[in-house]
Amino acid sequence: ALRRPPPRLRPGPPLATPGAIPPLLHTVDRKSAVSAGLLAAQCERGLFQEVFPGQGAEEQLAALLEPGRPPVTAYCGFDPTADSLHVGHLPAVAALLHFQRAGHNVVAVVGGATARLGDPSGRLRAREPVAAGRVRAHARALRLGLWRLFENHRRLLWAPGPGGPGLGRAEVLDNARWLGRQPLLGFLCGAGGRLRMGTLLSRQGCRERLRSAEGMSLAEFVYPALQAYDFLHLHRRRGCRIQLGGADQMGNIMSGYEMTGTDVFGITVPLITSTTGDKLGKTAGNAVWLNRDKTSPFELYQFFVRQQDDIVEKYLKLFTFLPLEEIAHIMEMHAKEPEKWGPQKRLAAEVTKLVHGTEGLESAKRYQKITDGGVSVNGIRVTNPETVLILGQHILKNGVSLLRVGKKNYYIIKWLQL
Ligand SMILES: Nc1ncnc2c1ncn2[C@@H]1O[C@H](COP(=O)(O)OP(=O)(O)OP(=O)(O)O)[C@@H](O)[C@H]1O
Ligand SMILES: N[C@@H](Cc1ccc(O)cc1)C(=O)O
Incomplete structure (x- = not known):
């Protein structure tokens, strides 16, 4: 049987612009x-x-x-x-x-x-x-x-x-x-x-x-x-x-x-x-680490969510295993609804899952929810993830807090030690 001739590869040109990945070596359909x-x-x-x-x-x-x-x-x-x-x-x-x-x-x-x-x-x-x-x-x-x-x-x-x-x-x-x-x-x-x-x-x-x-x-x-x-x-x-x-x-x-x-x-x-x-x-001192003690899942997620439009498609191809058809579709949707940051969020989610697993991804997204203002404790909106919960404000005297996450999720927390 006839075999299709293998593709020819050419060395890629040097990086031209900061933050850029060289173009494809060999364009094949x-x-x-x-x-x-x-x-x-x-x-x-x-x-x-x-x-x-x-x-x-x-x-x-x-x-x-x-x-x-x-x-x-x-x-x-x-x-x-x-x-x-x-x-x-x-x-x-x-x-x-x-x-x-x-x-x-x-x-x-x-x-x-x-x-x-x-x-x-x-x-x-x-x-x-x-x-x-x-x-x-x-x-x-x-x-x-x-x-x-x-x-x-x-x-x-x-x-x-x-x-x-x-x-x-x-x-x-x-x-x-x-x-x-x-x-x-x-x-x-x-x-x-x-x-x-x-x-x-x-x-x-x-x-x-x-x-x-x-x-x-x-x-x-x-x-x-x-x-x-x-x-x-x-x-x-x-x-x-x-x-x-x-x-x-x-x-x-x-x-x-x-x-x-x-x-x-x-x-x-x-x-x-x-x-x-x-x-x-390491050498340039600009490493974004994969160990959660050095760069938290939230920070890693944020690093990828911040990527500019001209980089994000290249990163989706490099860092994720999404089929190229799906990446093309994500980019088409992005052109219609750029305010949703669809490709950036998908890139951040896929990489965080690879590096920190499902639990790491969930924690990165939860933390984010906090900075969006989607969390309140005893009716007090909390936007800073470092907020210290104060007895009498966030925690009632009987050791109970009412936690709201998003619009509909309410949780009652009973603190065992105060
Ligand atoms: N920024 C990068 N982009 C692509 N590949 C990289 C990058 N940094 C490291 N690598 C590759 O990862 C592999 C292991 O690298 P290594 O841990 O030895 O780091 P390195 O090349 O000494 O860089 P540095 O010490 O500056 O972080 C090598 O193949 C290296 O080329
Ligand atoms: N020399 C590589 C690391 C390496 C070490 C041993 C090897 O066999 C291969 C690669 C680097 O510094 O990036």
């Missing part, structure tokens, strides 16, 4: 996106920016990911340089989840070993060294955070389509498990020998850092070699053939290709930037 598989479908969502290696590999990769082919394994790494994931990590996580939804297996690697060195990619200065114990604690928090995302997605956002693939397997691993046990000499004489100095030195990030007054430590210089080793390890142990990462990770992914061999691929996702054009994350 919806029907061909379905038949051409995961790669084209995710390009249409604006989720995949570049593939590596270039020429020819695009076709191989598209063929590998065609519906009906055996599952492949894809991985992405996250360094525990803080005790929480942040919104900037979501495109990479969403990319993993789309692989899983297409029936492929995915591995999220927490860089318990690599975080000790610090990735120099895209950085003008070295990271502050972090003590081993702290990195371990951060790694634990990141593993939990990643699990929560996989679980919320599986429980709340996934439904198998008729005749479609089942959800692929998801694993969260810490690279301290294998890099921590790797003897130095063994590494240098073995996998390390597969990387060429010229290639490592020619990478833009490396050249910039070597020219800077501060220079670059050996630890930072060998960072790409350790990340490359992760790819090799997962290739050998899990048959992993694809590494995903933000656009700033392409250099490290190329080193992984060099170390691992020719039948592996890299795919990058676009970088999310703030309105001032900085990469959203």
Whole structure:
């Protein structure tokens, strides 16, 4: 039978405007996106920016990911340089989840070993060294955070389509498990020998850092070699053939290709930037965290509800799993009723559900209701969620309050201790 030719992917142009996501790499009509598989479908969502290696590999990769082919394994790494994931990590996580939804297996690697060195990619200065114990604690928090995302997605956002693939397997691993046990000499004489100095030195990030007054430590210089080793390890142990990462990770992914061999691929996702054009994350100090102790579900919901009209459609495609037809419909409704903020509310609800589950979404919406003035206690309207309830005003002397939420919901609260 004749096969439709796989789509050609082109590297996306650099971000032109602050807060923008690059346009689609490859515009395909919806029907061909379905038949051409995961790669084209995710390009249409604006989720995949570049593939590596270039020429020819695009076709191989598209063929590998065609519906009906055996599952492949894809991985992405996250360094525990803080005790929480942040919104900037979501495109990479969403990319993993789309692989899983297409029936492929995915591995999220927490860089318990690599975080000790610090990735120099895209950085003008070295990271502050972090003590081993702290990195371990951060790694634990990141593993939990990643699990929560996989679980919320599986429980709340996934439904198998008729005749479609089942959800692929998801694993969260810490690279301290294998890099921590790797003897130095063994590494240098073995996998390390597969990387060429010229290639490592020619990478833009490396050249910039070597020219800077501060220079670059050996630890930072060998960072790409350790990340490359992760790819090799997962290739050998899990048959992993694809590494995903933000656009700033392409250099490290190329080193992984060099170390691992020719039948592996890299795919990058676009970088999310703030309105001032900085990469959203720890380095720029503008992270919106996914751990509720650092950014509450309400604040996360508000971050997405505040997004401007020119960004919201791109974010719906990047951060949610809504079908593209549904997103188009939401945007059409928005053009008719912009005062309802429909796309913004839907985006905020979908992301809050993925990150904090149904309970987190409900708490974010309740809190909101309060700031809207939709709540009163003993007839006193409460608009500040931090309001302290005062005996004699909000609480009657007999220890009872009458709570009204919205127009019709009344509750009698009996306080057990006053
Ligand atoms: N703002 C962002 N947009 C898209 N991808 C991102 C963003 N921030 C991080 N990533 C990606 O998430 C993965 C893990 O990143 P990591 O936790 O190591 O943060 P990072 O890249 O060191 O950034 P920072 O320390 O500045 O927050 C990488 O693939 C990285 O490219
Ligand atoms: N270097 C990546 C994190 C990472 C760590 C280990 C890996 O195998 C892959 C990716 C970053 O800093 O964003």
